Amino acid sequence: MSIVSIGDFTVDLKERRVFAADTELTVEPKVVEVLCYLIEHNSRYVSLAELHDNVWAGRVVTDTAVRRTISKLRVLLDDTDAENPQYIKSQMKRGYQLICSVSTEPDAGALLQEGPPVGTDNDVSQKLAVSKPVVMWLAIAAVIIAVIYYVYAKPDPQPLNQLVEIETLLSIPGQKTSLTVSKDGRLSAFVAKVDDNSNWELYLYDAVTGQLRKIDTPSEHCRFVNFIDNDTRLAYVGYDSSEATFYTQSVLNLSEAPIIHPTAPYPLLGNVIELENNKLLVAAKSVTDNFHYYQYDLTTNTFEQFTYSGEDGIHDAFAVMSPNKQLLALGRGNIKKKNVMLQLYRIADKQLIAEYKLQDNLQDFRLSWMDNATLLFRTGNIHYLINIENGERQLIPAKPAPLHEFTFTENGELIGLNYHVVTANIYQASWPLTENFNKSYQLGANVRQLSFSHNYDYLWLVEHEPNAFRLSRYFEDKNSRELVMQSAEPFIIRDQSADGSLLLLDRRNRLEIYNTITAEITAVSVATQDVRSGNFSRSAEHVYFAEQVKGQWLIKRFTLANKTQSILLHDYVKLFEIPDGFVAADIEGKFWRLDDSFNKTSLLYEGALVNHDEDVVVRGNQLILAYRTLMGDWVLANINLSTQQVWQRSIPFHDFGKPISIDRNGENLIFKPYDKEENHIVKYGYNFGYNFGAK
Secondary structure, rough: OEEEEEOOOEEEOOOOOOOOOOOEEEHHHHHHHHHHHHHOOOOOOOOOOHHHHHOOOOOOOOOOHHHHHHHHHHHHOOOOOOOOOOOEEEEEEOEEOOOOEEEHHHHHHHHHHHOOOOOHHHHHHHHHHOOOOHHHHHHHHHHHHHHHHHHHHOOOOOOOOOOOEEEEEEEOEEEEEEEEEOOOOOEEEEEEEEEOOOEEEEEEEOOOEEEEEEEOOOEEEEEEEEEEEEEEEEEEEEEEEEEEEEEEEEEEOOOOOOOEEEOOOOOOOEEEEEOOEEHHHHHHHEEEEEEEEEEEEEOEEEEEEEOOOOOOOOEEEEEEOOOOOEEEEEEEOOOOOEEEEEEEEEEOOOEEEEEEEEEEOOOOOEEEEEOOEEEEEEEEEEEEEOOOOOOOOEEEEEEEEEEEEEEHHHHHHHEEEEEEEOOOOOEEOOOOOOOOOOOEEOOOOOOEEEEEEEOOOEEEEEEOOOOOEEEEEEEEOOEEEEEEEEEEOEEEEEEEEEOEEEEEEEOEEEEEEEOOOOOEEEEOOOOOEEEEEEEOOOOOOOEEEEEOOOOOEEEEEEEEEOEEEEEEOOEEEEEEEEEEEEEEEEEEHHHHHHEOOEEEEEEEEOOOOOOHHHHHHHHEEEEEEEEOOOOOOOEEEEOOOOOEEEEEEEHHHHOOOOOOOEEEOEEEEEEEOOOEEEEEEEEOOOOOOOOOOOO
């Protein structure tokens, strides 16, 4: 039989057609081909290689293309919950298997060709023959009634209220960001790092011709891009080391040299938005100020402030302009309060007209105007519609994957970069890290931190279980865990005493000392303190930590004996005790050797980005650094405190990650690379029925 039922669907294997109830679904040919192949071989797993050979026979396609077809099939079957699949199960290295029941149905075409069943009365067939005209007129009447119902009485379709990936526009390897799309949706410009050894480069894609071109830019890296001048030019930001340069360039003739626009005194630049009268809105940061938006005049190359805050630690980001060009929406991040506010400005007079809380964290987010009254907002992997009149929001699911960046074209098409994450393993390697790794740990997706203890019999393991965060001793030789403590709040280990009995924990920005023998917890700081870093003294009688107070950084010392804090230094963000003094890092990223009276004796290292995303440890006579550059890549450095010899290397962002752990002898390293993103330019379908206030 060529007709089969799977769950709520019927599939015609011969005609390659799929039905839900009595409605035929519109399905891409390769999607239905994969479905039919899985049905025909439902008793086993089907590998990627087998799908290549049978569904794409004679064509060379990537594994990614096959996986994307599987994703589209899952969307078709409404089977996107990877943890609880109803139709298609996947297993690493084995492939995919149809796990639902498959039942055959009679072939309607074959039944129509059959004569009357054996033993039936000829009168029956005669009656059937006589009734054929009646049946025909009844069928015509049914069609007429259906048309009248559809035109005049059919109720409005129910809102879809979700985002569904419907078409992949461009699929190339690597990370992509800063997507901008022309008003008609034909052209897309974006920044991509196609492999780990590449710089961030600028690309232009034409969806009509299918042509992708890399644009040669004067700077080493390109980070932000947008269409201007009625989509005939690009405005983009280039970076060389930590210095930004602003360019405009023709789209119509890419051989034309880009125009450089002076941007002093702003060495750091962000995204660009086109205004009227040859002006742009540019996110910019001076050495002494935070990121805010400025009107930039392309004729005079001058800046005029648009947004401003006198409060420390305020950064404005990801601004977008409404379709009618009257309003500007942006996210204002507060580093100290660790939240982001949605701000709405009237462009004509720069007035702030509304402000709503976006999120109580500093995680990644994006905004785009759907229409002049509604924003589409992503926080992490969750999407909402936001009503700008009152700030109400409505949850919008996205299938099969969330959008990372997105924009609406002039005719309402939603185009963006989708978001897939590949979870990385935990690795151990020799220090300094000259090779990739010599050991890999397979401890599951719940691991938050794995670090050396000062006892070589076990490692410290922090895991996030469904209802708690757990600290265990992990015995590698036995592959066993010994629970030490658990907490309802997330935490990581900052440091440990020399004998391993005391752990310095960072629990929701509070420093605490945990005694692994008595289970006693001692508070070092409180939640109202803006605390960064933290480490034990050599004797473990003190904890040194940095705190920001009224915009100034202080180094404080916590004494365990009397549980008191005292100020040691101003304008420093790290302090480590060594046998003949201290090592300290100042707010400019310079590491100094200090004597016992905190006087500078020598400069050990400079150029690090501190108080941003870094790990610093001292092991014996080694100062060990891991920090990120403005381009996002990692710099690893080892400074010999005796000879002041510096070893240093750069590592792509996704090949490394923190927190790092160095063993007590400074010979081995544990690290977990950040999860890798895979994204492609896609078109998403949507049909929103507004229901603001729904959670």
